[in-house]
Amino acid sequence: MxxxxxxxxxxxxxxxxxxxxxxxxxxxxxxxxxxxxxxxSDVLATIVDPARRGLFQRALEATIGSALRGFVFGSIIGFAMAALGVIFPPLRAGLDRLAAVMHAVPLIALGPFLIVTLSREGTPTAIATLAVVFNVFVATSAGLRVGNPLHHDVLTVLGAGSWERFRRLELPGALPFIADGLKLAAPAAVIGAILGEWFGAPRGIGIVIVSSLQNYQIDLLWSAALLGAMLSLVAFGAFSVLERWVVGRFR
Amino acid sequence: MLSPGAELSSESDKSADGSTDPSIEHDDISISTSPVLPHVDASEIGPANLSLSGVTKRFPLGRNDTVLALDDISLDIAPGEFVALLGPSGCGKSTVLRLLCGLEEPTGGDVRIRGCHPSELVADHRLGVAFQDHALLPWATVADNVALPFKVAGQPVDNDRVRSLLELVGIAEFAKARPKQLSGGMRQRVSIARALALRPEVLLLDEPFGALDAVTRRRMNLELQDIWSTDQITTVLVTHSVEEAVFLADRVVVMTGRPGRIQTIRTPGFERPRSPELLRSPEFHELVDELTIALDEEPA
Known part of the structure; x- marks a missing residue:
C-alpha cells in the first residue's frame, strides 16, 4: 500500500x-x-467520575485477569489439540469432531453448569478459555495443513520424521494462521470473561453490567459496556499488529 | 533399433570396462573418500548404484479404476554415473524419480539403491533432491535453507560447507537474503545447494531448470556439470530438454508415455569436461536430432 x-x-x-x-x-x-x-459525553463523564474510579478499576482488573488467563489457557489447549492431530494423524478426525461439538454448545448454556462444577470465581476464566480454544484450534489446524506438498516431500526425502517436519515446516508455516486465530481469540476472551461474570462472579465488568441493568443505572450500564468494548478492541488491535509482523516474517 | 533390454546390457558392459566411464578422468580431482570399486561396502561413503528392475506403477483413478503410469522399467545406474531421463510431459519420468527417493512405492518390481530400499538411504540422510519448484522455506534465509539438511539430520550445521556451497552456485553474497528476494534462477541454485549440503551419494533432480530462461538454463547446466564432476555423485536428472540431457548425461534414457516405458537409451560419449562449444558441434546436434525424432515417435 x-x-x-x-x-x-x-x-x-x-x-x-x-x-x-x-x-x-x-x-x-x-x-x-x-x-x-x-x-x-454523559457516558464518558460517568467513566471518569472519581467516585466510580474504584468500582471500574476493580471490575476491569477482574475482567482483564479472567480474559488473560482464559486467553493463555485456551491458546495452549487449542494449539495442543491441533498439533496433536498433525503429529498423530489417527487422532485428527476425533479432535475435529470434539472441537465442533464444543463450539456447537452455546457458551451461555454452560454458565450455570460451570458455576456449579467449578466456582463463581473460576467461571469467567473457564468461559473465556472455551471461547478461545475453538478459534485457536481452527486457525492452527488450518495453518498446519495448508503446507506446500513439495515442501513436505523435500523434508521427507531429507529424512525428517513427523516431529522434525512439524517443527521445521508445518509450525513455521502455520504461524501466520495462528496469529490470525489469536487476533480473533483475543476479543473472544474478553467477551467470554464478561459472559462468565454474568452468572455471579464476585466482581468484573459483567457484574457491573448486570447490577446496573437491574438497578436502572443507565449511565453506569453504558459505561461498563463501553469499557468492555474498548478492552475488546484494544486486544484485537494489539494482536492485529502482531499478526501483521508474523505474516511479513513467515510468508 | 535395439530393444531397451539389449541396449541396457551393452551399456552396463561398457561402464564396467571403463570405456565410457567418466569416473576415470575424475578420480584425480575427486574429493570423495572412497574410490569407486566394483564391490562397495554399504557403510562406506561414496556414490551408490541404483537399480530399477521390472518396475510397474499403477495409480488409482476413480473407484475401481487404475491407470498404468510405468510399465516394466528396468535400468541399472552405475556409481557416479549421470543419467538423464528424457520424455514428454506425463511419461512417468517424475514418477521414476519419486520411486527412487522413496516417495512412492512400485506396484510391481523392485527399486534398489546400493541393494537396499531407498528409505534406508533417506533415513541416513544420504539422498539429495531438487524439484522444478525450488521448494525453499520462505521464512528462512538462503543460508538457513542450505543448512536445513544438517538440522533435519540432527547434525551441527557445518557453516563452512554452507558457505562453500553458496560460493559454488554463485550466490554467496545473498546468504542473508530471503528466497522471495531472489530471482527464479537464484532460487534454483539455492535448491541445488541444499540438495548437496550433506554430500549425498545420490542426487535426484526433477526438472530443476524447467522454469528458467534458455540463457540461465545453459549457465546452470555448466555449473551442474562442475558440481557433479567435483563430487562424483550418482545423478539422475529428469528433463524434457533434449539439449540439456545430451549435454550433461553419460546416458540418456528416452521414455514414452501412457504407459511410461523406456524407448531407447543413448550414450553421449563426449569428452569431459564438456564446454559450451560442444553445444555448437555437429556431433552434438546429430545426437540431439536423433533423440528429438525418437521422442516424436509415438509407439503404435
Whole structure:
C-alpha cells in the first residue's frame, strides 16, 4: 500500500469514527432513541467520575485477569489439540469432531453448569478459555495443513520424521494462521470473561453490567459496556499488529 | 533399433570396462573418500548404484479404476554415473524419480539403491533432491535453507560447507537474503545447494531448470556439470530438454508415455569436461536430432 492510500484509509477511518461519536452525542442529547440511550459525553463523564474510579478499576482488573488467563489457557489447549492431530494423524478426525461439538454448545448454556462444577470465581476464566480454544484450534489446524506438498516431500526425502517436519515446516508455516486465530481469540476472551461474570462472579465488568441493568443505572450500564468494548478492541488491535509482523516474517 | 533390454546390457558392459566411464578422468580431482570399486561396502561413503528392475506403477483413478503410469522399467545406474531421463510431459519420468527417493512405492518390481530400499538411504540422510519448484522455506534465509539438511539430520550445521556451497552456485553474497528476494534462477541454485549440503551419494533432480530462461538454463547446466564432476555423485536428472540431457548425461534414457516405458537409451560419449562449444558441434546436434525424432515417435 502506498503512503497516499494509507493516508486515505486512515482518513476514512477517522471520518467514520467521528460520524459515530457525533451521531451518538446528538441522538443521546436529544433522546431520539428514548431515555435509555444516553449521550456519549454523559457516558464518558460517568467513566471518569472519581467516585466510580474504584468500582471500574476493580471490575476491569477482574475482567482483564479472567480474559488473560482464559486467553493463555485456551491458546495452549487449542494449539495442543491441533498439533496433536498433525503429529498423530489417527487422532485428527476425533479432535475435529470434539472441537465442533464444543463450539456447537452455546457458551451461555454452560454458565450455570460451570458455576456449579467449578466456582463463581473460576467461571469467567473457564468461559473465556472455551471461547478461545475453538478459534485457536481452527486457525492452527488450518495453518498446519495448508503446507506446500513439495515442501513436505523435500523434508521427507531429507529424512525428517513427523516431529522434525512439524517443527521445521508445518509450525513455521502455520504461524501466520495462528496469529490470525489469536487476533480473533483475543476479543473472544474478553467477551467470554464478561459472559462468565454474568452468572455471579464476585466482581468484573459483567457484574457491573448486570447490577446496573437491574438497578436502572443507565449511565453506569453504558459505561461498563463501553469499557468492555474498548478492552475488546484494544486486544484485537494489539494482536492485529502482531499478526501483521508474523505474516511479513513467515510468508 | 535395439530393444531397451539389449541396449541396457551393452551399456552396463561398457561402464564396467571403463570405456565410457567418466569416473576415470575424475578420480584425480575427486574429493570423495572412497574410490569407486566394483564391490562397495554399504557403510562406506561414496556414490551408490541404483537399480530399477521390472518396475510397474499403477495409480488409482476413480473407484475401481487404475491407470498404468510405468510399465516394466528396468535400468541399472552405475556409481557416479549421470543419467538423464528424457520424455514428454506425463511419461512417468517424475514418477521414476519419486520411486527412487522413496516417495512412492512400485506396484510391481523392485527399486534398489546400493541393494537396499531407498528409505534406508533417506533415513541416513544420504539422498539429495531438487524439484522444478525450488521448494525453499520462505521464512528462512538462503543460508538457513542450505543448512536445513544438517538440522533435519540432527547434525551441527557445518557453516563452512554452507558457505562453500553458496560460493559454488554463485550466490554467496545473498546468504542473508530471503528466497522471495531472489530471482527464479537464484532460487534454483539455492535448491541445488541444499540438495548437496550433506554430500549425498545420490542426487535426484526433477526438472530443476524447467522454469528458467534458455540463457540461465545453459549457465546452470555448466555449473551442474562442475558440481557433479567435483563430487562424483550418482545423478539422475529428469528433463524434457533434449539439449540439456545430451549435454550433461553419460546416458540418456528416452521414455514414452501412457504407459511410461523406456524407448531407447543413448550414450553421449563426449569428452569431459564438456564446454559450451560442444553445444555448437555437429556431433552434438546429430545426437540431439536423433533423440528429438525418437521422442516424436509415438509407439503404435
Amino acid at each position: 502506498s503512503m497516499r492510500d494509507r493516508l486515505r484509509t486512515m482518513g476514512l477511518g477517522a471520518f467514520g469514527l467521528l460520524l459515530v461519536i457525533v451521531s451518538w452525542e446528538v441522538i443521546g442529547r436529544n433522546q431520539l432513541l428514548g431515555r435509555t440511550f444516553p449521550a456519549l
